[in-house]
Amino acid sequence: MGFCNRRRNPYGDNGGLARGTASDQNVHKSGDSIASLVEQQALEWLCELFELPKSFKGVMPTGATGCNFLGACIARQFVGQQQGIDVAKQGVYGLEIEFFSTTPHASMIKSLGMAGLGQQNVTLVDSIVNSEAMDVNALARQLDNSNSKGKVVIASAGTVTTTDFDDLTAIAKLCTQHNAWLHVDAAFGLFERVVTGVNGKTKGIELADSITVDCHKWLNVPYDCGVFLTRHLDLLEQSFDVPAPYLANFSSEPDFMSLGIENSRRFRALPVWLSLLAYGKQGIKQWVSSNINLSKQLANWIDDSIDYELVHPCQMNVILFRPSAGNLSQQQIDEKTKKLLQAINKDGRIYLSPGHWQGNEIIRVALSNWQTDENDIKIAIQVLQELK
Ligand SMILES: Cc1ncc(COP(=O)(O)O)c(C=O)c1O
Missing domain, CATH: 3.40.640.10 (Type I PLP-dependent aspartate aminotransferase-like (Major domain))
Structure with a gap:
């Protein structure tokens, strides 16, 4: 689950062949x-x-x-x-x-x-x-x-x-x-x-x-x-x-x-073979590192925000957060978290997933798309600012 809405076909116009489907x-x-x-x-x-x-x-x-x-x-x-x-x-x-x-x-x-x-x-x-x-x-x-x-x-x-x-x-x-x-x-x-x-x-x-x-x-x-x-x-x-x-x-x-x-x-091996050949270790390292760095960037913004709480340090490509609790009871904050997630996904600019951490509702952001960039993080922050 992540910022998949801008995905282009990385296999070009002949995507079906490169996916191993057309060759059958x-x-x-x-x-x-x-x-x-x-x-x-x-x-x-x-x-x-x-x-x-x-x-x-x-x-x-x-x-x-x-x-x-x-x-x-x-x-x-x-x-x-x-x-x-x-x-x-x-x-x-x-x-x-x-x-x-x-x-x-x-x-x-x-x-x-x-x-x-x-x-x-x-x-x-x-x-x-x-x-x-x-x-x-x-x-x-x-x-x-x-x-x-x-x-x-x-x-x-x-x-x-x-x-x-x-x-x-x-x-x-x-x-x-x-x-x-x-x-x-x-x-x-x-x-x-x-x-x-x-x-x-x-x-x-x-x-x-x-x-x-x-x-x-x-x-x-x-x-x-x-x-x-x-x-x-x-x-x-x-x-x-x-x-x-x-x-x-x-x-x-x-x-x-x-x-x-x-x-x-x-023939599911063909896109793997092509990706390894096309991008090599450096290319893959570049997008994995970029996903990790961008995750930490978004986690830092959430951590600094008064409206949201980062519920666990971001260690790799997943960010766990919920709205700040303020004076709300645990039940109320769980309800607010679920409603916020629904609103974010209904909005459609980004797509996040639900989760549980230590028995409480949380929202989970996971980055793994090779095209995710700084602009996606800006969009995510904008959505979170608007829907808080
Ligand atoms: C750690 C781990 N194992 C297994 C799976 C299941 O993967 P798949 O949906 O490819 O079967 C996932 C999917 O999120 C996962 O994160």
Whole structure:
């Protein structure tokens, strides 16, 4: 959600072709066309962009929800392997599995349900005070106390409200000690690594067993493009491969249809490949940094304003605010916040989303569009001044 109203087509007049739609290739197995090689190369380039080890391989599902579902399935397969159960073939009967997380995205919870593991099968780990990030000492205690034979930690690199990052190095160490699978939801947070490098907020993500990232977020390709990366491609293939004579694979590499949900798959890699080729690391770094700087600019204006309250420091590309409380009760300020959001979105010049922080209604501004510039911030400030 953000300032998307001025979006032009970054793929020029031939947008349909560049989006991979007009070419109408089925990227399910290698050898049919060049499309599989393009997806392979786009995945390799993404690993280079994010400075991830070459041992990470993957596939492009529909989005971060699709990736988190793959994360649930591969973790399930790993845990099953430890317990002598091939889950993909035999099912989950008798499987012991416990998930640990602090602020899992709603799509992760949905994925646990879809994978037959239970939306409620998550042991919630305390967060650090005033943060959505995991308290690593609390995780250590909970892993020690767990009797489950199968443990999976779901960490976050960029939570959806406060954009907090878990301490992935410390969490990975605990996972190794407890033989736990580590899945990291970095749907938009992995792009932060392009700005601050391997020692920034995502430090340690290279130790994860699997990673979710979205290209239709901060890479700005058209919707329907997630990226699932793992260091254990064999387990992903075990989770999703089903042989069929008419789909025989004559290559030594697993086909993409054996690494995810869909057999037939659209050519979603093409816009990723083109964007990486056209903009390169510097171009992407430029727009991600610009979104972050502009977010801080708007957050500073809100913080200085007597009409609004910044409810959490802006750490990346999300700004959380509400009208100043004055003498209003909590219920009244929640009502005022909801009405203000409706008025802003009805006005139509900018589009903001709702949210909750520490049990209270807030308004959430998220910047991720490559074209957002100073003028959009001016428009946002003007709207906030008019509708206060
Ligand atoms: C951290 C995180 N994970 C997962 C998702 C789900 O992404 P998608 O809508 O691409 O499935 C989002 C979307 O906002 C997100 O921010």
